[in-house]
Structures are given as C-alpha cells and as structure tokens.
Amino acid sequence: MGATLALQLLPPSAIAAPPRTPDQTVTCExxxxxxxxxxxxxxxxxxLAGRTVCMTEITDWVGGQISAQGTSALDERQTQRSLLFYPRGYLELRQRLERYxxxxxxxxxxxxxxSCFxxxxxxxxxxxxxxxxxxxxxGTLKWFPSTVIKELNTTPVGAGQQIQGAIxxxxxxxPSASPLNALPLSQTIEDxxxxxxxxxxxxxxxxxVPAPAKPSKSQTTQSPANAPQWYVVDAxxxxxxxALADVPYRLGIDPRSYLEPSSSSEAGDPYCTQGFTYTFAMQATEQPQRHTEPAFYPNYAGYYSYELPRLASFPLVFTYRRILNQNPTRQEVKVQSNTGAVTPGDISMQNWTWGNDYRPGTAxxxxxxxxxxxxSTxxxxxxxxxxxxxxxSLQRAEELSQGYFHWLVAGTTDSQLGAGVKQPQPNHRYLTGFDTPMGTAHGLSKYPYIREGRRIIGRPSWGQPQGFTVWEVDISRQDYFKDEYYRKTLSPQMYRSLQATLAGLEATSFVGSKLPSEKVTRRTRSTIYPDAVGIGHYAIDFHPCMTQSPPEQPGNTERAGERRGAGNAYPFQVPLRAMIPQKIDNMLVAGKSIATSHVAAAAYRVHSFEWSSGAAAGTTAAFALEKGIMPYQLVDQLPRAEPQLELLQRRLAENGNPITFPDTSIFNEKWEDWK
Incomplete structure (x- = not known):
C-alpha cells in the first residue's frame, strides 16, 4: 500500500498537527x-556518575515490568539468585523491597x-x-512522566550522524476531564x-537539547572535535x-540459519513477535461475588485455557503470581487441589499464556x-x-484480559483441555481504582507487558560483516548434534557450519577437516564476548504468536515450530556491540531492543537483564562523555586490543556491575552446573 493511499484511509485525527513553539527547552547530558x-x-x-539525566516515560510510573506493566514477580534463575550475582542497582532494588x-x-x-509484590x-x-x-x-534527575518522544533532530556530523535534539x-x-489512568491505553495513546x-x-x-560541554581532564588527545555533547538512550x-531514527532493525522471526537453527521459518516473518499481556489484579473474598459477563466475552471465550493438565488447578494459577498473602503460614499449594490454598484477602496478579496473552501474528x-x-501509514x-x-490490537488485548478474569471466576470451558476441567470460582473480585495495585480505574496495567519489539542490527563487526547480532547458538543449551531434526532440516553446509560454530576448542581441527563430523563435541557454555558490558541468565521462554487472525478465534493454534527453540540457556553476556545502532553515533540501546535474534530475545527480556543492559548504557554514556570518545570507537578494532574498552569494562566491574559470570573462560566446560 502506498503512503498516500494509506494516509487517505486514516481518520483525520490520526495525522499529527504541525507543532507549535516548544513550551520549554530542557538540557541533558x-x-x-x-x-x-x-x-x-x-x-x-x-x-551516580554525576551526570544530568532527562528521563521520559509514557506512563506516570517508573519501573516498567515491576510497576506500570504489572509483572511484579522477579524472573530469576536459581544459581544466579543463590549467589546474588547481579548489578549493584538491581541488588539495591531487592534490598529496598525487602526493607519496604x-x-x-x-x-x-x-x-x-x-519476590512477588x-x-x-x-x-x-x-x-x-x-x-x-x-x-x-x-547528579541531576529531570523526570518527565506521561511523556512521549515525538521527533528526533538528526544531522550529519563528521562521518556519521548525531541526534542534536528531541521534541x-x-x-x-x-480541565473537567477524567484523571490520568481512568481510561485504558487504547483510548488515550493516539491522543x-x-x-x-x-x-x-x-x-x-x-x-x-544537549547540555553545554564540560571540560574533562581525562579526555584523550585522539578524541575527535565532533565528539557528542550528549547521549540518547532508547530504553x-x-x-x-x-524506528524514529530509522536505523536498521529486525522484527519477528529471523530466517533459519546455522546461527538460528530453531527458527520456525525458512524466510523469516516480521509479523510474528511474542505475545504481549495486560496484567490485572484479583482478590479472593469470603463470599461469592456477582459477576456480569462482559458484552465482548463471547468473542474471546473460545481462547481461554489452563493449557496443560498439570496446570489445571485454580489455586495453582492464583498463587503462581500472588502479590499479597494474608496468611504467610499457610501450607504449600498442591497442584490439582481446588480447595484450601487461597485465603480471603489474597491478591493475585494474572499473566497467563492461554489467558491474557494477546498473540497476533499476521500482517x-x-x-x-x-x-x-x-x-505506508x-x-x-x-x-x-x-x-x-x-x-x-491494544484494545482487543484489553478485552481479552478482562474477559480472562470472567473466565477464571465464571467460565466452564477450556479450549485446550476440553469439557469438565474448568469450574467456576466466584469468590473473587476484580480490583479497580487508583489506590489498587495497578493504579488504574479500569483495573488493567497502565501499559502491557512487552516481551519483544524492534531489535537493532548492530554495526558490521569482526565475524559478522552483515551487522552484529546475538544469535540462538550463542546462548542455547540445545543439543543440536543429538537431535536428528537439525541434521535432517538444515542443509549439509548449514549443518556443518553449525557444528563448527559450536565445536569449542575442537573448532580448528574440525574446520581443517582433521576431525570427523561425528566426533565433534558440542561446547557447554555460551559465547564469550571481548566487549562484554553486562550479564543475564534466563531460559529461552516463548509465548508464540498464533497462526490465524484474529488470534483469539476458536480452534486457533500457535505458530508451528515456534517453541522448538525454547529451553534452557547458559549464563550469557551483553556485548557492547549489541547496544550500538548503525548510523547514529550518539545513540545507545538498552533493554529488549538490543541486537538479538528472535530466539535469543526470548531469554534477553527479563528483569535483571534489563537492569544490566541499562547499567551498561548509563556507564558507557558517562564514560564516553568523560573521554570524548564515541561508543563505536570502543569496539571498531576488535578482535585487536581496545584499551579504552578495557577501561570501561574495569569501571563497570569496580562499580559492582558484573560483565562476566564466575570462572568465565573458553577452557571452562562446567557451565552445566548453572541452573
């Protein structure tokens, strides 16, 4: 569809009016x-580095996953948690929650x-x-809640481009309008x-706009005169x-390759991203509540399910993400038990794949x-x-979530498990109001929990001339050599490249044809990056898109093959190259939009990873301003030594922001112990 035709199809209100003169100009570093x-x-x-920081947020809360998106249950892995091996700010958050x-x-x-709260x-x-x-x-924090970035002023500077301003x-x-958070996001986002x-x-x-430059005694003599005066971070x-800066990025499924061997598509599919979720809070009550079926409920009733027989227990689902417990001495929840696990007054946050996950996957x-x-729009x-x-899709996701509550308390069908499984649970109420856990009049989270968005393609790099990316094979524990699927599905050349990539210390012998294919040993660790600036550890966890549109239609199925890449991952690192976009020299990316593949992104999305990538971005920005060096210059000579990169890595580590897991080494083959 051409842009002109698409714009003609849009309602007039969807097209932005010309901007008036800004009401204020704010400087930031x-x-x-x-x-x-x-x-x-x-x-x-x-x-902490003494910088002036401006931070914008579309909602009026900080915290994203743990607040505005409602997923206030910290996703952590056993070994990392037992060692408390996290960035210093994340550790402080855990300590502050415990004190609170x-x-x-x-x-x-x-x-x-x-930790659920x-x-x-x-x-x-x-x-x-x-x-x-x-x-x-x-430092100075300039906090701008209920604020969205509308425009970026990007101009050529030297051999690259820089963001010189943002509107x-x-x-x-x-006046006389409803308070903020009275209406769900779908009714306010365009406005x-x-x-x-x-x-x-x-x-x-x-x-x-950038703050005036501060002289720095530590600035290198090699620094270019066009060194940025500020850094802009997409978090x-x-x-x-x-998207606004129009830098190269990926969306959805990547084409199948030896680096992404579990991809569900040979050619890729940009429309199939992981599902997103509007969470809500519900409270157990002494007496049965009166529940009115929403008018839209029949549109979604055919979707809801406990999903698996072992999960078909209301107390199990309720306590899975219970965020307030009125009876901390209660006995452990027993799967398949429908009584005795939930106490009146308990509050649960709901985030369930075959419940309030909205999973569109078509154009x-x-x-x-x-x-x-x-x-085109x-x-x-x-x-x-x-x-x-x-x-x-936002609106339909909101309806799906509200309908899911009705299914939990009044539903008697189950799309995956059949008749006779789901029983009504009327002793619960849906929490609404500004003083409730979600802080909204409608009861839904202020913003949906996002599992996957746009993912940048890093700059051409050593070993990745098409642009740096963290791939599936860099983190997955999948035993590709024992699973006949990969031998049968990948071409012989692709399969051999996969073996060479995962051969570890045997790679040289294998590539030189001195080692027979059947004798290759799969390495038992993740890829070790020379430019590591952060860490993460979580399973490759999929909430796949659905096959047909609309996703909630009865009988719909998950996209075939999407869960093949799911499973455990080794502890992994956050390479600086994954945070540096192409084209823009004073922009960094933190969080879910770093350069990862579709499969790898399913692990690079949880709470502690987000913090680690943000800690790296904040430290890198402060370091770059101090040294007068641009982030891409820290990695552009790899695999040769990068002295400034080493200084940055040392600063991160000394500040309590780990960039490697204990005993990280190409010679360490004991990563199986990390659970």
Missing part, C-alpha cells in the same frame, strides 16, 4: 526514553519467583532509589502523540527511537508495526510519529 527497568538502570548509573515489606522479599508468597509499591521503591542515586552521585509531548488531564490539546489532555511540548519497550493484526507499515514523515503500534 543523557536523555533516556523509557522509564522501565532498563531506562531506570541507565539513569541510575549516569546519576519489613524483611519480607516475597510478600505475595508466590511460587513463580522469590504490589506494582504500585515497585514504583515507589524504585523512584526512591533513583532519587538516592542522584543525591549520592551529585516530546507531555500530557496532563484537561498522547498529537501536538494539539484535546478534551482529554492538555499538552506541553518539551524540547530536549522504550518496543524500540520507538530505533493484518501485528502489534508492533514494521518499517514498511510505518512508511506516514509515521516516518516529520512530525507524524504516533507510537508505531496498532491501536486495535
């Missing part, structure tokens, strides 16, 4: 777009994690941590991206600035617009950015 965990971690480290709840890190007594408290605790970091580091829109309720005031919002237009949930309903879709034109998301 580091501009962070996105107040989720990656954005907060970026700000935290930059503030008077010594209890898990006030919900959930069993999905060792109220989302509203996640915001309070984390904002206090940011303010403390600013005070300790003598943002901050909104507050219009938030328009310049003009509306019946809902009054807008303030904010122009962000948004879907890679908004990545007619995909949630995050591709570049071609952005171009005009959003890449100056001043026309509208967030890059499909509003209709």
């Amino acid at each position: 580091v501009l962070v777009a996105g107040g989720g965990l990656a954005g907060v971690a970026t700000a935290y480290e930059a503030l 709840y008077k010594g209890d890190l898990n006030p919900g007594d959930c069993w999905v994690s060792e 109220l989302p509203r408290d996640g915001h309070k605790v984390l904002f206090d941590e940011l303010q403390s970091a600013a005070k300790r580091g003598k 943002a829109i901050q909104h507050r309720p219009a 938030a991206y328009r310049y003009e005031n509306s019946a809902q919002f009054q807008k303030a237009i904010v122009r962000f 948004t949930e879907t890679g908004e600035l990545v 007619t309903d995909n949630f995050v617009y591709t570049r071609d879709q952005l171009a 005009g959003q890449l034109q100056p001043g026309a950015w509208m967030g890059g998301l499909r509003t209709e």
Whole structure:
C-alpha cells in the first residue's frame, strides 16, 4: 500500500498537527526514553556518575515490568539468585523491597519467583532509589512522566550522524476531564502523540537539547572535535527511537540459519513477535461475588485455557503470581487441589499464556508495526510519529484480559483441555481504582507487558560483516548434534557450519577437516564476548504468536515450530556491540531492543537483564562523555586490543556491575552446573 493511499484511509485525527513553539527547552547530558527497568538502570548509573539525566516515560510510573506493566514477580534463575550475582542497582532494588515489606522479599508468597509484590509499591521503591542515586552521585534527575518522544533532530556530523535534539509531548488531564489512568491505553495513546490539546489532555511540548560541554581532564588527545555533547538512550519497550531514527532493525522471526537453527521459518516473518499481556489484579473474598459477563466475552471465550493438565488447578494459577498473602503460614499449594490454598484477602496478579496473552501474528493484526507499515501509514514523515503500534490490537488485548478474569471466576470451558476441567470460582473480585495495585480505574496495567519489539542490527563487526547480532547458538543449551531434526532440516553446509560454530576448542581441527563430523563435541557454555558490558541468565521462554487472525478465534493454534527453540540457556553476556545502532553515533540501546535474534530475545527480556543492559548504557554514556570518545570507537578494532574498552569494562566491574559470570573462560566446560 502506498503512503498516500494509506494516509487517505486514516481518520483525520490520526495525522499529527504541525507543532507549535516548544513550551520549554530542557538540557541533558543523557536523555533516556523509557522509564522501565532498563531506562531506570541507565539513569541510575549516569546519576551516580554525576551526570544530568532527562528521563521520559509514557506512563506516570517508573519501573516498567515491576510497576506500570504489572509483572511484579522477579524472573530469576536459581544459581544466579543463590549467589546474588547481579548489578549493584538491581541488588539495591531487592534490598529496598525487602526493607519496604519489613524483611519480607516475597510478600505475595508466590511460587513463580522469590519476590512477588504490589506494582504500585515497585514504583515507589524504585523512584526512591533513583532519587538516592542522584543525591549520592551529585547528579541531576529531570523526570518527565506521561511523556512521549515525538521527533528526533538528526544531522550529519563528521562521518556519521548525531541526534542534536528531541521534541516530546507531555500530557496532563484537561480541565473537567477524567484523571490520568481512568481510561485504558487504547483510548488515550493516539491522543498522547498529537501536538494539539484535546478534551482529554492538555499538552506541553518539551524540547530536549544537549547540555553545554564540560571540560574533562581525562579526555584523550585522539578524541575527535565532533565528539557528542550528549547521549540518547532508547530504553522504550518496543524500540520507538530505533524506528524514529530509522536505523536498521529486525522484527519477528529471523530466517533459519546455522546461527538460528530453531527458527520456525525458512524466510523469516516480521509479523510474528511474542505475545504481549495486560496484567490485572484479583482478590479472593469470603463470599461469592456477582459477576456480569462482559458484552465482548463471547468473542474471546473460545481462547481461554489452563493449557496443560498439570496446570489445571485454580489455586495453582492464583498463587503462581500472588502479590499479597494474608496468611504467610499457610501450607504449600498442591497442584490439582481446588480447595484450601487461597485465603480471603489474597491478591493475585494474572499473566497467563492461554489467558491474557494477546498473540497476533499476521500482517493484518501485528502489534508492533514494521518499517514498511510505518512508511505506508506516514509515521516516518516529520512530525507524524504516533507510537508505531496498532491501536486495535491494544484494545482487543484489553478485552481479552478482562474477559480472562470472567473466565477464571465464571467460565466452564477450556479450549485446550476440553469439557469438565474448568469450574467456576466466584469468590473473587476484580480490583479497580487508583489506590489498587495497578493504579488504574479500569483495573488493567497502565501499559502491557512487552516481551519483544524492534531489535537493532548492530554495526558490521569482526565475524559478522552483515551487522552484529546475538544469535540462538550463542546462548542455547540445545543439543543440536543429538537431535536428528537439525541434521535432517538444515542443509549439509548449514549443518556443518553449525557444528563448527559450536565445536569449542575442537573448532580448528574440525574446520581443517582433521576431525570427523561425528566426533565433534558440542561446547557447554555460551559465547564469550571481548566487549562484554553486562550479564543475564534466563531460559529461552516463548509465548508464540498464533497462526490465524484474529488470534483469539476458536480452534486457533500457535505458530508451528515456534517453541522448538525454547529451553534452557547458559549464563550469557551483553556485548557492547549489541547496544550500538548503525548510523547514529550518539545513540545507545538498552533493554529488549538490543541486537538479538528472535530466539535469543526470548531469554534477553527479563528483569535483571534489563537492569544490566541499562547499567551498561548509563556507564558507557558517562564514560564516553568523560573521554570524548564515541561508543563505536570502543569496539571498531576488535578482535585487536581496545584499551579504552578495557577501561570501561574495569569501571563497570569496580562499580559492582558484573560483565562476566564466575570462572568465565573458553577452557571452562562446567557451565552445566548453572541452573
């Protein structure tokens, strides 16, 4: 569809009005777009380094996953958690949560994690941590809630390009309008991206520009005169600035290759991203509640399921992410038991694959617009950015989630397990109101939990001339050599390349044809990166898109083959090259939009990883400003030694931000012990 035709099909209100003069100009040394965990971690480290940080966030809470998105159950792996091997700011967050709840890190007594808590408290605790970091580091935090980036001013500087300014829109309720968070996001998001005031919002237009340069005694004599005066960090949930800056990125499934051998598509599919979820909170009650079936419920009733027989237990589902426990001495939940596990007053947050996961996967309903879709709808034109998301999918996800609550309390069907499994559970209520855990009048999270958005393609690099990426084979524990699927599915050349990649210390002999194919031993560790600046550890965990549109239709199935790549992963690293986009020299990426493949992204998305990548971004930005060196210059000579990179890595480690796991070495083959 051409851009002109697409714009004709849009309602007039969807096309941005010309901007008026900005209401204020704000200077920053580091501009962070996105107040989720990656954005907060970026700000935290930059503030401790004494920098002036501007941070924007579409909601009015910091914390992303643990607050505005409602997934306040820390996803952690056993070994890393037992060693408390995390970045310093993440450790401080855990300690502050424990103090806030008077010594209890898990006030919900959930069993999905060792820490489940109220989302509203996640915001309070984390904002206090940011303010403390600013005070300790003598930095300055300029916090812009309810704010979206609308435009980027990018100009050529030297051999590259730099962002010289950004225009943002901050909104507050219009006179006589409903308060913020009275309406779900689908009813406000388009308004938030328009310049003009509306019946809902009054807008303030904010122009962000670099702060005047500070002289630095440690600046290198080799630094170029065009060294940036500020850094812009995309820590948004879907890679908004990545799209606005129009840097190369991927979306959805990557083509099958020896680096991504479990891909469910030979050619790739940009429309199939992982499902996103509107969470909500529900509370157990003494007496049965009256539940009215929503008008839209029949549209979604054919989707809901406990999913697996071993999960077909309401107490199990309720306590899985229970965020407030009224009876901490209760007995352990027993799977398949329908009584005795839930106490009146308990509050549970719901995040369930065959419940409130919305999983579109076609060109007619995909949630995050591709570049071609952005171009055809005009959003890449100056001043026309509208967030890059499909509003209709947001609305349907909201309905799916509210319908899921009705299914939990009143439903008697199960799409995957059949009749006779689901029983009504009327002694529960859906929590709504500004003083409830989600802080919204409608009861849904302020923003959906995003598992996958746009993922940059890093700059051409040693070993990856098409652009740096962290691939499936870099982290997966999959035993590709014993699984006949890979031998039969991959071409002989592709399979041999896979063997060579995973041969570890035997690689030289194998590539030189001295070692027969059947004698190759698969290495038992992740890829070790010379430019590591952070760490993470989590399983490759999929919430696959659905095959047909709409995804909630009865009888629909998950995209075939999507779960093949799922499974355990080795402890992995965050390479700096994965955070540096092409084209823009003063931009860094933190969080879910770093350069990972579709399969690898399924592990590079949880809480502690987001923090580690943000800590790396904040430290790198402060370091680059101090040294007068651009991030790409820290890695452009790899695999040769990079002295400035080594200084950055040393600073990260000395500051309590690990860049490697204990005993990391190509000679260490004991990574199987990491659970």
